[in-house]
Amino acid sequence: MQRNLTPMDGGASNAGVVAFADPSDDALIEDIRAVLADCGGLAVEPARLAPEDDLYTAGLTSHGCVGLMLGLEERFDVEFPEKLLNRRTFESIAAIRDAVRGLLDGAAA
Amino acid sequence: MTGLSTQARSVGAGVAAVHAASVDRDARFPSEAFAALRGERLLGALVPVELGGGGASLFDVASACHALARHCASTGMIYAMHQIQVACLVNHAQASPWHRALLARIADEQLLLASATTEAETGGDIRNSVCAVRAEGERFTLAKNASVISYGDAADVILVTARRTPDSPSSDQVLVAVTKADCRLEKTTGWDTLGMRGTCSDGYRLEAAGELAQVLPLPFADMSAQTMLPVTHIVWSAVWLGIAADAVSRARAYVRAEAKRKPGTTPPSALRLAEATTKLQQMKASVLTAIRQYELACGSPELLTTLSFATAMGTLKVATSEMVLEVVDRAIRTCGLSGYRNDTPYSLGRHLRDAQSAALMIGNDRIMSHTANQLLVQRDGSGPFE
Numbered sequence: 001m002q003r004n005l006t007p008m009d010g011g012a013s014n015a016g017v018v019a020f021a022d023p024s025d026d027a028l029i030e031d032i033r034a035v036l037a038d039c040g041g042l043a044v045e046p047a048r049l050a051p052e053d054d055l056y057t058a059g060l061t062s063h064g065c066v067g068l069m070l071g072l073e074e075r076f077d078v079e080f081p082e083k084l085l086n087r088r089t090f091e092s093i094a095a096i097r098d099a100v101r102g103l104l105d106g107a108a109a
Numbered sequence: 110m111t112g113l114s115t116q117a118r119s120v121g122a123g124v125a126a127v128h129a130a131s132v133d134r135d136a137r138f139p140s141e142a143f144a145a146l147r148g149e150r151l152l153g154a155l156v157p158v159e160l161g162g163g164g165a166s167l168f169d170v171a172s173a174c175h176a177l178a179r180h181c182a183s184t185g186m187i188y189a190m191h192q193i194q195v196a197c198l199v200n201h202a203q204a205s206p207w208h209r210a211l212l213a214r215i216a217d218e219q220l221l222l223a224s225a226t227t228e229a230e231t232g233g234d235i236r237n238s239v240c241a242v243r244a245e246g247e248r249f250t251l252a253k254n255a256s257v258i259s260y261g262d263a264a265d266v267i268l269v270t271a272r273r274t275p276d277s278p279s280s281d282q283v284l285v286a287v288t289k290a291d292c293r294l295e296k297t298t299g300w301d302t303l304g305m306r307g308t309c310s311d312g313y314r315l316e317a318a319g320e321l322a323q324v325l326p327l328p329f330a331d332m333s334a335q336t337m338l339p340v341t342h343i344v345w346s347a348v349w350l351g352i353a354a355d356a357v358s359r360a361r362a363y364v365r366a367e368a369k370r371k372p373g374t375t376p377p378s379a380l381r382l383a384e385a386t387t388k389l390q391q392m393k394a395s396v397l398t399a400i401r402q403y404e405l406a407c408g409s410p411e412l413l414t415t416l417s418f419a420t421a422m423g424t425l426k427v428a429t430s431e432m433v434l435e436v437v438d439r440a441i442r443t444c445g446l447s448g449y450r451n452d453t454p455y456s457l458g459r460h461l462r463d464a465q466s467a468a469l470m471i472g473n474d475r476i477m478s479h480t481a482n483q484l485l486v487q488r489d490g491s492g493p494f495e
């Protein structure tokens with residue numbers, strides 16, 4: 001559970017350090033960036049976005065969210081349940097990472 | 110029945126009904142009805158009690174919209190549009206001192222609020238803006254080619270959507286409360302339409318300047334999903350239900366008069382009346398269900414922003430906007446020529462013309478294509494009856 005906490009910022013909190021120290025988090029984030037580039041329809045390059053940057057400010061729309069979610073489900077072989085289908089789930093790369101991580105952990109358990 | 114509903118009924122029957130024909134004929138603002146609504150202090154109905162308002166529920170407000178629209182659809186629609194704006198302030202801006210003070214003024218001075226979402230370049234695509242807020246220190250300027258602002262001349266405050274900054278993408282929007290003193294409105298188009306003529310939905314070039322504190326704190330996307338979208342579709346539907354209900358009342362009166370002329374037989378037109386009544390009941394069920402769904406989700410941003418909730422509200426609008434036309438059509442067939450004529454107690458021409466606007470107010474095809482896209486990822490909900 002501890003690993004699922006969203007870091008408050010780039011490492012000021014302990015939770016942030018722990019989360020970023022996990023190498024698989026970096027891999028997840030790179031995969032998410034790739035899906036964003038393919039399906040997100042953003043106004044900026046996903047490579048230039050920090051994990052905590054607001055994706056809606058970067059041009060993500062509800063239409064874009066649908067494509068993004070389908071892309072994530074395909075990439076990670078997961079299914080987003082109804083309760084995750086809201087704006088907050090997709091508000092940043094870090095939020096998406098936490099959601100995907102939760103789904104992957106849930107599937108493994 | 111609540112006080113609000115009773116008061117709205119009396120303004121509807123006593124004032125709006127009297128002037129409905131001239132409001133429609135002259136395409137003029139229903140000033141008598143709004144003077145009466147202000148007299149009853151009904152413009153502050155949604156404002157919390159501690160800020161001097163009525164603290165009404167959405168159920169009560171929707172029933173008031175319905176009661177007014179039964180007699181004058183333009184009056185009902187203007188009242189509905191005002192309440193949508195107030196609901197956004199109540200739900201999302203009470204923590205901001207500027208907007209809290211505005212809410213108190215709405216109740217105290219009975220201010221009328223209008224909306225400028227539609228832009229010449231984007232049409233009914235309210236989740237994209239071309240115009241942008243330009244900040245300079247603590248102040249801002251904003252210029253919008255607002256192609257439709259209902260009762261723009263009569264409004265005291267206008268809530269305007271715009272991009273957050275001149276560099277923001279079109280979907281990164283904010284909502285700005287602009288008072289009449291803050292803005293200059295130059296009329297660009299008039300409103301000589303088939304129906305809803307009293308809404309005076311002229312086009313304007315809007316130029317505003319004010320304090321940055323007037324920008325509502327939450328992104329428009331969140332307010333849109335949690336409040337503007339559900340409240341809009343519910344109160345609009347309540348207005349259309351009012352149009353349909355009055356059409357059925359007229360048809361019923363016609364059939365009763367027929368029955369009295371030939372006692373002992375049921376007039377053949379009664380069958381069409383039964384059909385109209387069936388559709389009216391379906392429509393009412395749709396509106397009441399949506400209000401209940403809103404009440405169940407209320408206060409939970411998570412529930413209010415789920416796709417299934419957005420779909421429920423979008424499809425409500427599409428369904429009721431089609432049903433109102435069916436009900437009015439059946440009512441006209443019930444009354445025959447007496448409903449078709451413009452000079453009988455059973456006339457239904459205005460109902461038909463007003464009802465035609467329903468499918469166009471945010472085009473149904475636009476909503477359906479949006480819904481179709483969202484259905485690609487939607488799941489079964491987990492609430493009651495899902």
Ligand SMILES: Cc1cc2nc3c(=O)[nH]c(=O)nc-3n(C[C@H](O)[C@H](O)[C@H](O)COP(=O)(O)OP(=O)(O)OC[C@H]3O[C@@H](n4cnc5c(N)ncnc54)[C@H](O)[C@@H]3O)c2cc1C
Pocket residue numbers: 190223224225226227228231232233234257258259260305308310466469470471472473474475476478479
């Ligand atoms: C009585 C009334 C009062 C109004 N008051 C206000 C007000 O106070 N403030 C305000 O800002 N606006 C107001 N409006 C405007 C309203 O909100 C919509 O913006 C407007 O009705 C849309 O006009 P349109 O049909 O020209 O534009 P568009 O939205 O451009 O639509 C044109 C046509 O294209 C279709 N369409 C568009 N996109 C798609 C798509 N993706 N897929 C399929 N079909 C699509 C639509 O269904 C429609 O048939 C009012 C409208 C009415 C009728």
